[in-house]
Amino acid sequence: MxxxxxxxxxxxxxxxxxxxxxxxxxxxxxxxxxxxxxxxxxxxxxSKQELIRAIFRRRLDALNAARLERLDATERQTSRPDLEAVLEAFVEPALEFTRGGDAEGQRFMQLLLRAFADRDAALHAAMRQEYAHVMRRFADAVSNALPDADPGRLRHQLDFIVGALTLTMAESALKDTRIIAAELVQFAAAGLRGSLENRIPESARRTLEATS
Amino acid sequence: MxxxxxxxxxxxxxxxxxxxxxxxxxxxxxxxxxxxxxxxxxxxxxSKQELIRAIFRRRLDALNAARLERLDATERQTSRPDLEAVLEAFVEPALEFTRGGDAEGQRFMQLLLRAFADRDAALHAAMRQEYAHVMRRFADAVSNALPDADPGRLRHQLDFIVGALTLTMAESALKDTRIIAAELVQFAAAGLRGSLENRIPESARRTLEATS
DNA sequence: GCTCGATTCAAACAACCGTTTCAATGCTAC
DNA sequence: GTAGCATTGAAACGGTTGTTTGAATCGAGC
The missing domain is CATH 1.10.10.60 (Homeodomain-like)
Structure with missing residues (x-):
């Protein structure tokens, strides 16, 4: 005891x-x-509500700290890490959470998903604030690896990645996570690079014009 | 009345x-x-539980029907729709849900997010089953637009897109959704095309080998 | 106009919730 | 050992929940 x-x-x-x-x-x-x-x-x-926040603070602190540490290590190795390395620094700590112990980390991913789904404004704001610090760091790192990227779009694209990561990690079976993480990094990197071409699909532009 | x-x-x-x-x-x-x-x-x-399922059945039926109808229309126009057109057929009906009436559709997106977060096994299975039909259709359409794609990866990548779509639609403010949807289509298309190169990032391969 | 099934209504039910209370216990310092 | 504070314990509180009940009302069909 x-x-x-x-x-x-x-x-x-x-x-x-x-x-x-x-x-x-x-x-x-x-x-x-x-x-x-x-x-x-x-x-x-x-109260029960404050217990929930305490749980979140504990894990989110650890996860984000691991991400920043990983990014630091990568930047120490290479002054200009490539896009994949930056994305891995973001994705893999979440993956390691999923692998540690037995399913403990996956549970936290499901918890994170619940937090996204909940409308608890206070918890939501706290999470955004907790994330803001990390997101800014990673947005800078991505900008560094992709100098021509549009900063305005970058924020949305990082949100896409967070969404894809959170939902798939919470859903997928345990043994698949390693492969899925690698695929996600590849997918996200290609998505980010592809946006550089700045090409708005014709049909999308058509839709935009029709409603504006 | x-x-x-x-x-x-x-x-x-x-x-x-x-x-x-x-x-x-x-x-x-x-x-x-x-x-x-x-x-x-x-x-x-x-019971309350069965009320929840009735609500989901109603909207999910409508959303997926709209997606298939949109895909049908695209395929009727062109025998071989490009990747962006296929993705739009998947993304935009969700977007139109968000736009109809006042915020009514966005609420349903949040509902969908809650369903993802919930562990109600029965509801989850029902949703997967409801989705399976649509996902197969869209996987085929993407395969058609991208003949060299790996079918195994495609399933994961479609999950990424669903995750990105669901989470961002549920989170974003109303007026931004049109732009975000266009960006998501572009991002997803680039991600799918980029996977064709079949390039596994060196650092990711390093990680995979270290743990296998 | 009456009947019978479908629908609405007000009221009550038992169960469970988060929180509070206050006495009992444990532990540390003098 | 004993005073004083932190912790644990059992019990009760007020309130809300989903569900059930049985009578009242409605509305179509004969």
């Missing part, structure tokens, strides 16, 4: 939230699974 | 579910908003 009650609650809650969702998971389930008293959640975290 | 009570319940429930999530939305809110009695939900649908 070297782990504190607080940590046991965090672990149990994270697992249950990922499996069942936030609202379906009850404090009674959490405390029972953590071998703690029902009142201890409110004692340590104040 | 030409619309039936059943339909008023479906509309009100869809709106509330998208705004607040499934579990936060109560039958009392739904029936009050639909000018119906509390018991009417259980009368018409049996």
């Amino acid at each position: 070297s782990v504190s009650t607080r940590d046991r609650i965090l672990d149990a809650a994270e697992r249950l939230f990922a499996e069942q969702g936030f609202h379906l998971t009850t404090l009674r389930q959490i405390t029972q699974s953590a071998d703690a008293n029902l009142a201890s959640v409110n004692y340590y975290f104040g | 030409s619309v039936s009570t059943r339909d008023r319940i479906l509309d009100a429930a869809e709106r509330l579910f998208a705004e607040q999530g499934f579990h936060l939305t109560t039958l009392r809110q739904i029936t009050q908003s639909a000018d119906a009695n509390l018991a009417s939900v259980n009368y018409y649908f049996g």
Whole structure:
């Protein structure tokens, strides 16, 4: 029993939230699974809502720190990392989360997906803020690898990648994730490079003109 | 009052579910908003869970039908539509959902995102099944536009596109969706074409070998 | 105009929720 | 050991949930 009650609650809650969702998971389930008293959640975290935020802060900090560290390492090796290397620094830490332990990381990916789906404005803003720091770093790195890219579009494109990453990681079976991550990096790199041609498909332009 | 009570319940429930999530939305809110009695939900649908599935069936049927119809039209025009045209047939019906009425479609996109996040196995399986039909059609169309594509990868890449579409449509502000959809088509087309080169990035191959 | 099935209604049900309370216990420092 | 604070414990609170019930109302068919 070297782990504190607080940590046991965090672990149990994270697992249950990922499996069942936030609202379906009850404090009674959490405390029972953590071998703690029902009142201890409110004692340590104040409320259920604040427990959720604490869980997110813990994992998101770790994930984003790993991403930045990986990007730092790449930039230390080469002053001008190519596009694939930058994308890997973003994608692979998420992948390693999925691989560590047994399915623990995949659960967190599902948790992340739930956070995207939820309309909790406070949680959403906190996540965006937590991400903003990292996104700016990666946007710079991509700009560096792709000097002619349009910065305005880049933000949208990074959102595409986050969406593809989050949804596929949360959905896919465990053993496939390595291959999928490699494919995603390749796909995203080609997508980013392809936008350089700045070619708006004719049919899309047609649609845009028809409605403006 | 030409619309039936059943339909008023479906509309009100869809709106509330998208705004607040499934579990936060109560039958009392739904029936009050639909000018119906509390018991009417259980009368018409049996339970809350079956109401949710009815809502999904209704909209997903319409969305996928619109996509197939659009693809049919494109293929009728040209026997061999280019990649962008195929992607637009997939993306734009979702976009039109977002534009119709006032924000009604965007709400459904958020609903879709919630369905992805939820672990309701039955709902999930039903959605996959509902999608399978459409995905096969579009995979064929993409294969036709890109004859050298690897069919195995294609499935993953279509999942990427669905993820990017769903997450960004659910997140973005209303007025931006048209531009974002055009950018997504362009990004996805470039990503698909880029995979033809079959080039696995060196650093990714390094990672794959290190762990196998 | 009456009947019978479909629909609506108000009310109640049992179950569960997050939170609070307050006494009991554990642990550290003097 | 004992004072004082942090932690745990059992129980209860007020409130809300989905569902059920049984009577009231409606509306078409004969």
